[in-house]
Amino acid sequence: MPVEKTERSIKMLIDQISAGEIKLPEIQRGYVWQPTQVAKLIDSLYREYPSGSLLLWKTGETPLTRDAAIGATPQESTVPPLYLLDGQQRLTSLHRIFNNHDDAQIVFDIENETFQNQSSSTKNDSRWIKVYDVLRDDADLFEMQGNLLDADVRASSKEIGRRLSKLAAIKNRIYYMELLVGFGYDEIAQIFVRVNSGRALKTTDLTLAMLSARWPGILQKLEDEAAYWTQRHYPDLDVTFLTRALAGAVLGRGLSTWSHSRLVAATDDALNAGWKTVQRGLRHLVPLLKENLKITSSALIPSHMALLPLVIFLGERPDMPLDTETRDGILYWFLLANLRNRYSSSTDTMLGRDIPTVREPEPIRKLLANLGVIGTRIEITPQDLTGKTRESAYFPLSYLVAKKAGALDWWFGTEISAIAEDHIKLEHHHIHPQATLKNHPKRYSKAEINDLANLAFIxxxxxxxxxxxSPSVYFVDDGPPLTKEELAAHFVPYDEPLRDAASYREFLAERRRLLAAAMTELLDSFRPTWLTQAAAPAEVQPGSTLEFVLYQSRWDISKIVATARVDDVTWTGSFSFDGLVAAIDAASNGLDSDLEVAGQTTPVQVEGDTVKIAVGPYLVSGTIEAWRDMMAHEQDQALPLSQLPNLEEAPWIGELIAFPVSSVE
Known part of the structure; x- marks a missing residue:
């Protein structure tokens, strides 16, 4: 029979784990349960609720294994071990409880029959007893019963004894087991994936399960690499990230439910080459970010997906020094990709564009073209920072500009550091404390109070x-007053009136102005000089014109009326201004979309940094910034929607003529 059915008591299972008779195959993910989940498991067993069955593998093979998170080294088994496929979280939790693990200090309220993790309050409350003390082999339940009675627990002696016996009986509860016999590792990996396909396993977990079957040792490689970066303050370069990076190197795209099977099917040579790319790329990229941008911790990186194209570029390029323009282009793209939330949606699609790009000639130029920034200067404005919080990509950027300005801590006088520990560990501080702003007569909202412009790093x-x-107090009363220079390094305005909570909104506006200017300066410092070389505008045929007029309303759909003239022909049509704004926003993320022009759906084409839209007889093209400049100009010149003329519109039928958006009148 390929499947054997049997049963074991919990105590027997725990002993088998300690004896090395039950092991974890490499395909297993790590232990993830929190103390609350452990407490709920014990509660279910106490109440004799069902808690599932177990699935194990019985084989004559010797597969690679991973250590169980039990805080001890199992003995060498004298019998062929079983390999646990389903039930790791439960059995690991139970082993921890039975062996008094520091992270499984579950306690039992004898009065209310409830369970929770140990806390300072339960330690000093005689009603709470540690589950381990009841389950241990030398437990004296009679003595415990007497102690509880002496502590005036509100329960009868008989009831206390019953509850203690019921808790102690957990060790004899039975788990039903299915043993898979005669299956090879490949089949076991398939079964593991299917068993877990309906659970909270990430794509990366399933990918690793399949990979470990055909590439033994991969999990250890990933965990060793993750540990290497954790020790260097980059814990987010974890197994999940590294698996995605491997997929990017091997497949040239992101990791998805569709692509993970292709990764597993890759050849050994491709996997080995991809892994070398990932390791080499990280060892080149992280020092570049650390030394040139002062990103000393992965906590300062809003989107770790933005690392992937650069890891692959640096991992595959020849072993030669980076020229200044390429180095700065890498850092410039990285900053902008995070600020523009390049991978916030359609991640796999975006990576599928950017990773192949880094394998082409002029890769950094083309990466920047994908962002639509060729020929433009990116300027961060105070409006860009309005309403932003610590969750925004602008928040770590505010740290980087303060770090660049030499900002010091307001207590120790040391340079601010994202990797500082103990008493100088960095925190984000409300410059105007929440207490002075809440319930203020000016009714500041929660969003205003937690605005990025109100946060400093100390x-x-x-x-x-x-x-x-209030800053009107602590700026001057904590020993030596904070100097203008000390505040300026944090981009905090020195003006005394702005220190009063009544002027908080004016304070936010001024600090946004200071931060925006510093952020723009930081971007400019890495902007390659060749980005200023804008593409030459297309020639406009003599006698050809295109005029836009915006008719705007606050409560209805704003429209642009386009009038095109070419030779002796005049064409007029309209389209939604809001629809155009949405199309250009989508284009900034590299996404094609549609726009209805004169009643006909027209594709909005995105080609690198260029957006093309057919408007009448013209194929209007330009960079994203050029389109936005045009839209801003039209808004400045907008007419009321009530003045919109009645139009007889018809789609253009015929050839299209190239027309630069910068020439629109």
């Missing part, structure tokens, strides 16, 4: 010293 000790005092 040590936890300085933050606690300031507490809830």
């Amino acid at each position: 040590s936890g000790k300085a933050n606690r010293k300031i507490s809830d005092r």
Whole structure:
């Protein structure tokens, strides 16, 4: 029979794990349960609720294994071990409880029959007893019963004894088991994936399960690499990230439910080459970010997906020095890709465009073209920062500009550091404390109070010293007053009137102005000089014109009326201004879309940094910034929607003539 059915008590299973008779195959993911989940498992077993069955593999093979998270090294088994496929979280949790693991200190309220993780309050409450003390082999339930009675627990002696016995009986609860016999590792990996396909396993977990079957040792490679970066303050370069990076190197795209099977099917040579690319790329990229941008921790990176194209570019390029323009182009693209949320949606599609790009000639130029920034200068405005919070990509950028300005902690006088520890560990501090803003007569909203422009980076000790005092107080009363230079390095305005909560909105506006200017300066410092070389505008045929007039309304759909003239022909049509804005926003993320022009759906084409839209007899083209400049100009000249003329519109039928958006009148 390929499947054997049997049963074991919990105590027997725990002993088998300790004896090395039950092991975890490499395909298993790590232990992820939190103490609350462990407490719920014990509660279910106490109440004799069903808690599932177990699936194990019995084989004559010797597959690679991974260590169980039990905090101890199992003995060498004297019998062929079984390999646990389903039930790791439960059995690991139970082993931890039975062996008094520090992270499984589950306690039992004898009065209310509830379970939770140990806390400072339960330690000093006689009603709570540790589950381990009841389950241990030398537990004296009679003595425990007497101690509880002496502590005046509100339960009868008989009831206390019953509850203790019921808890102790957990060790004898039975788990039903299915043993898979005679299956090879490939089939076991398939079964593991199918068993877990309906659970909260990520695509990367399923990918690793399949990969480990045909590339033994891959999980250890990934975990070793992740540990290497964790020790260097980059814990987000974890197994999940590295698996995605491997997929990018091998497949040239992101990791998805569609692509993970292709990764598993790759040849050994392709997998080995991809892994070398990932390792080499990271060892080139991380120092570049650390030394040139002062990104000393992965916590300062809004989107780790933005690392992938650069990892592959640096991992595959010849072993030669980076020229200044390429180095700056890499950093410039990285900053902009994060600010523009390049991979916030359609991640796989975006990576499928950007990763192949880095394998082409002039890769960095083409990456920037994908962002639509060739021939333009990106300027961050105070409006860009309005309403932004610590969740925004602008928040870590505000740290980078403060770091560049030499900002010091307001207590220790040391340079701010994202990797500082202990008493100088960095925190984000509300310059105007929440206590002075809440319930203020000016009714500041929660979003305003937590605005990015109200956050500065100082040590936890300085933050606690300031507490809830107003800047009008702590700027001058904590020993030596904060100097204009010290505040300026954090881009905090020095103007005394702005320190009062009544002027908080004016404070936000001024600090946004200072931050925006510093952020723009940082971007400019890495902007390659060749980006200023804008593409030459297309020639406009003599006598050809295209005029846009915007008719705008606050409560209805705003429209642009386009009038095109070519030779002796005049064409007039209209389209939604809001639809155009949405199309250009989509284009900034590299996405094609549609726009209805004169009643006909027209594709909005995105080709690198160029957007093309057919408007009447013209194929209007230009960079994203050029389109936005045109839209801003039209808004400045907008007429009321009530003045919109009645139009007899018809789609253009005929050849299209190239027309630059910069020449629209």
